[in-house]
Amino acid sequence: MEAVLELDDELWDRVQELTAGAMNPCYQCGTCTATCPLLHQLDKPFSARKILRRAQLGLEDGVEDIWLCSACALCEVRCPRDVHIVEAIMGLRALAFKARQVPPEMYRLLWSTLEEGNPWSGPRSERAKWAEGLKVQDAAAGVSVLLYAGCAISYDPRLQRVARGLVQLLGKAGVDVGILGDREKCCGDAVRVTGERGYLEKLIEDNVKSFGDTGANTIIAISPHCFDMFRNLYPRYGLEAEVLHYTEYLERMLDAGNLKIPKVKKSRVAYHDPCYLGRYNGVFEPPRKLLESVPGLALEELRENKLNALCCGGGGGGMWREEGGERLSDSRLNQVKEAEVSLLATSCPYCIQNFEDSSRRLDGPPVVDVMELMVRPERRR
Ligand code: SF4
Ligand code: SF4
Incomplete structure (x- = not known):
């Protein structure tokens, strides 16, 4: 039958x-x-x-x-x-x-965000450690430009270099930025992908309030995931500040002639478009313009790029999924190898983590954030 x-x-x-x-x-x-x-x-x-x-x-x-x-x-x-x-x-x-039909890793990241303010189980008290020794303002005292580091950058020592470099570059150009320090909480992107909606709303409302209390009229986000949340979802909850990805902010400074970018060793670099920056928000040119401005770099396009770029597998909760993720980044890494470049640049913490892993296993080129090519490498702390 x-x-x-x-x-x-x-x-x-x-x-x-x-x-x-x-x-x-x-x-x-x-x-x-x-x-x-x-x-x-x-x-x-x-x-x-x-x-x-x-x-x-x-x-x-x-x-x-x-x-x-x-x-x-x-x-x-x-x-x-x-x-x-x-x-x-x-x-x-x-x-x-x-219906409580959620994979266990989604529950784990939710609990961590509830308890520690981030999905990576990093202690709340260590959130601002990345900024130690830097000239950066406490946004609670009032600030016009708020830098939002995000969870992945705050807790991964390799990714912290991106935030530190950005603060140094902005400082040299005379832009003082403030951070929320230990009071910074997850943007909610990781919560959104679990399907939980009540706590997500509360988190967004709390963040909108703490951003508003700083008086900032510009918010710079480093991760495309935070950037997408702030630009597209937060205004529905009352966020009024202008939201920019850091590559957009630096592009403006470049156009105004306010960036001094050091030379690098002659190299061919490919740029990978992070989905939440490119496809979601149309930010394709700023990172390319920044790369082209670095003396010594020659930018190459990957076979699939911009709107058609392949994904690294990190979005939609992929960073926490026990299966998946890295296999998509392997496919992309193979396209990078085809392009025969000596560097892969991108502008998303998840992409960096996934591609570094693929590149190690598949013998690919070094992976860097665009930001890391804008400044001289910092001596190890
Ligand atoms: S591509 Fe075709 S099948 Fe897929 S959502 Fe669009 S209309 Fe539906
Ligand atoms: S993983 Fe597949 S189904 Fe999901 S958004 Fe990408 S193309 Fe669409």
Whole structure:
């Protein structure tokens, strides 16, 4: 006998509410499935189209794959119906969260964010250690430019170099920035991808208040994930300050003739577009302009770039997923090797962590943040 599909109207209403009906315009052409880089990465079939079909029908089961998506949005670029596929998948995660069907690593990162203000289990009291010895203001005393370091940068000694370099470069150009220090909390991107929504709102409201209390009219974010949250979600909660990714801020300084960039050894560098900076927010040129301004560097484009760039696997919770992540960065690293460059530059902490890991295993070139090429390397602390 043929299996009968059990449709549940109440569940259909909930799916519609939590996904804001994002999947409704989908007409099941399958372009998203064919585009998705996970199609060739996993040992099992992965189909965005099927996930959306089940959501359209209001079916709760068979959508465990929602946790594999890295929210890279490459599928959205190709979708002929402009379906907000990532929004639909995040809505399905919210539904799964309500039903307590969440992978354990998602719960762990949530608890860490609740208890320590970051998803990496770093002690709250050590959040501002990266800034020790730097001339940086306490934003609580009032500041016009607020630098938001973010969780990954604050707790990873390798990534701290990016924030330290930025403060030094800005200081040399006469821009005094303030930081929130130990009071800085997660931007909420890591919480958003777990499907939890109540605490996410509280976190955003708290951050909007603490940013507002500093009086800053400009916020510089280092991670594209924080930048995307602040630029696109926080204004709905009352954030009024202008939000810039650090590459946008430096591009303005470059245009104004306020940046002195040291020479580097002659090298060919490829730039990887982080999804949340490029595809999500259209910030393609500022990092390229910065790289082109470094005497000695020659910029090369990777085979897939800008809107079509491959993902490193770190978004959508990929940094905490026990499987996945690094395999997408391996594919990208192979494209970098094809380009025969001597350096890979990017501008996202997750991309750096994933590509450094791939490059070590696959014998690729060194991986740096664009920021690290703008300053002379700091002596080891
Ligand atoms: S590409 Fe767009 S219309 Fe086609 S199946 Fe995917 S979501 Fe639906
Ligand atoms: S957002 Fe990226 S990983 Fe997720 S379904 Fe689309 S292409 Fe695949």
